[in-house]
Amino acid sequence: xTDTQDPIIKFSDVTKRFGDLVVLDHFDFExxxxxxxxxxxxxGSGKSTVLRILMTLETIQEGQIELDxxxxxxxxxxxxxxxxxxxxxxxxxxxxMVFQGFNLFPHMSVLRNITEAPVVVLGLSKxxxxxxxxxxxxxxxxxxxxxAFPTQLxxxxxxxxAIARALAMRPRVMLFDEPTSALDPELVGExxxxxxxxxxxxxxxxxxxTHEMRFAREIADxxxxxxxxxxxxxxxxxxxxxxxxxxxxxxxxxxxxxDRQAGV
Amino acid sequence: MMYxxxxxxxxxxxxxxxxxxxxxxxxxxxVEATILGFIVSLIIGLALALLRRxxxxxxxxxxAVVIEFIRDxxxxxxxxxxxxxxxxxxxxxxxxxxxxxxxxxQYSAYMSEVYRAGLDAVPHGxxxxxxxxNLSRTRMYVSIIIPQAIPRILPAMGNYLVSMIKDTPVLSVxxxxxxxxxxxxxxxxxxxxxVPLTLVGAIFLILSMTASAGVRRxxxxxxxxxxxxx
Numbered sequence: 001x002t003d004t005q006d007p008i009i010k011f012s013d014v015t016k017r018f019g020d021l022v023v024l025d026h027f028d029f030e031x032x033x034x035x036x037x038x039x040x041x042x043x044g045s046g047k048s049t050v051l052r053i054l055m056t057l058e059t060i061q062e063g064q065i066e067l068d069x070x071x072x073x074x075x076x077x078x079x080x081x082x083x084x085x086x087x088x089x090x091x092x093x094x095x096x097m098v099f100q101g102f103n104l105f106p107h108m109s110v111l112r113n114i115t116e117a118p119v120v121v122l123g124l125s126k127x128x129x130x131x132x133x134x135x136x137x138x139x140x141x142x143x144x145x146x147x148a149f150p151t152q153l154x155x156x157x158x159x160x161x162a163i164a165r166a167l168a169m170r171p172r173v174m175l176f177d178e179p180t181s182a183l184d185p186e187l188v189g190e191x192x193x194x195x196x197x198x199x200x201x202x203x204x205x206x207x208x209x210t211h212e213m214r215f216a217r218e219i220a221d222x223x224x225x226x227x228x229x230x231x232x233x234x235x236x237x238x239x240x241x242x243x244x245x246x247x248x249x250x251x252x253x254x255x256x257x258x259d260r261q262a263g264v
Numbered sequence: 265m266m267y268x269x270x271x272x273x274x275x276x277x278x279x280x281x282x283x284x285x286x287x288x289x290x291x292x293x294x295v296e297a298t299i300l301g302f303i304v305s306l307i308i309g310l311a312l313a314l315l316r317r318x319x320x321x322x323x324x325x326x327x328a329v330v331i332e333f334i335r336d337x338x339x340x341x342x343x344x345x346x347x348x349x350x351x352x353x354x355x356x357x358x359x360x361x362x363x364x365x366x367x368x369x370q371y372s373a374y375m376s377e378v379y380r381a382g383l384d385a386v387p388h389g390x391x392x393x394x395x396x397x398n399l400s401r402t403r404m405y406v407s408i409i410i411p412q413a414i415p416r417i418l419p420a421m422g423n424y425l426v427s428m429i430k431d432t433p434v435l436s437v438x439x440x441x442x443x444x445x446x447x448x449x450x451x452x453x454x455x456x457x458x459v460p461l462t463l464v465g466a467i468f469l470i471l472s473m474t475a476s477a478g479v480r481r482x483x484x485x486x487x488x489x490x491x492x493x494x
Contacts, residue, residue, distance in 0.1 A: 055392075055396050057392050079319070085401070092398040095396070103389040103392060104393075105390065105408060105490075107487065116397070117397035117399060120399065121397065121400075151489065166397075169398065
């Protein structure tokens with residue numbers, strides 16, 4: 001993590017409301033190129049919303065966001081995002097997202113799930129897209145499942161396919177929204193293993209929302225603790241997760257710290 | 265005699281047998297009108313459903329009004345309108361085409377509701393995944409939403425197909441000689457209505473049951489998760 005470069009992600013004074021509920025409250029946040037950031041905190045604290053806003057799945061009411069130096073809103077832009085379809089397309093081409101519920105396309109084979117967007121969005125030939133998909137399936141350990149359908153896969157396998165699908169678009173930023181929360185405990189490891197592998201990729205910026213403290217500590221360069229739409233405390237995991245300064249962080253991390261002390 | 269066929273009034277069975285060729289000529293008209301009308305309703309129905317879902321309010325709102333208007337006025341009024349009023353504006357269509365079009369337009373309103381239910385039933389996560397993969401809105405519908413909606417809406421579409429078959433006799437009021445119209449003419453000329461009308465009723469029964477069975481087979485043949493359109 002170098003502080004001198006321009007951040008790849010920049011939230012400036014962003015406020016996001018659902019009706020009366022304030023989800024992000026004058027929120028500032030920066031992420032550097034290649035940085036791996038874990039977002040932790042209680043449910044409803046706004047951490048998933050940060051990811052969803054970056055993916056343009058949610059609009060904001062106030063403030064500014066930049067990705068790769070591109071502001072999310074266009075001057076004079078129309079619609080809920082204040083941006084043209086072309087502009088949103090440009091932003092989305094830099095971001096990939098992995099969802100808690102996998103969201104694989106059930107009517108497509110595993111291979112087709114991965115090749116569809118590269119073919120129709122990036123204009124790759126079917127052969128190129130298939131090559132790329134097979135490399136990624138190899139990487140996530142599912143090369144033998146290329147012709148299977150999502151219903152034939154376990155949750156862990158589905159999520160690994162979903163990761164491959166997102167990577168096939170070659171995003172600069174990968175967003176993981178509680179990628180292991182919907183999984184049976186014995187399947188969590190195989191998905192974490194794949195994400196761990198990605199964390200070694202130098203240029204890939206990663207944002208991970210998770211409740212797996214041990215995993216967050218392991219892969220993150222920086223941990224951000226969220227509460228009530230703000231980052232209450234952040235820093236290297238070795239500091240925030242071992243010796244939290246804020247009371248809310250201490251309370252939230254208490255079970256994890258107790259486990260650590262007990263040597264679990 | 266009609267269309268060169270003589271009718272045999274000696275007994276009901278012989279009568280039925282002698283008028284069958286005439287009624288079957290009417291059947292081809294019934295089937296053609298149904299097929300054409302159904303295709304029209306599938307296409308316009310989808311268009312209406314998609315227009316109604318747009319985020320642009322000045323498109324979605326008038327579309328909803330049009331759908332409601334078509335649904336809430338009788339088919340026969342629409343048919344008369346197309347047949348008697350359009351020519352005043354210089355649009356002169358053959359009676360058969362007018363009839364099939366009226367059927368198709370009326371059913372497109374019903375069909376748009378069927379599509380709407382099917383499109384709404386596709387989980388929101390599918391749209392989010394498609395957005396995250398940067399699919400355009402059109403592509404999202406073609407590749408992700410419509411393919412998953414089709415197996416869900418097939419049974420309801422089958423119902424409307426059968427319903428439309430049974431509505432085709434309306435065409436006889438604008439001089440299209442389909443089965444029922446022919447049966448009535450035969451009755452008028454012979455003063456025997458029982459046999460021709462029974463025959464037509466039986467043929468409608470067979471036609472509708474065949475259509476239902478066909479749709480059920482299609483339902484079974486399609487994967488529940490959806491079909492690929494491309």
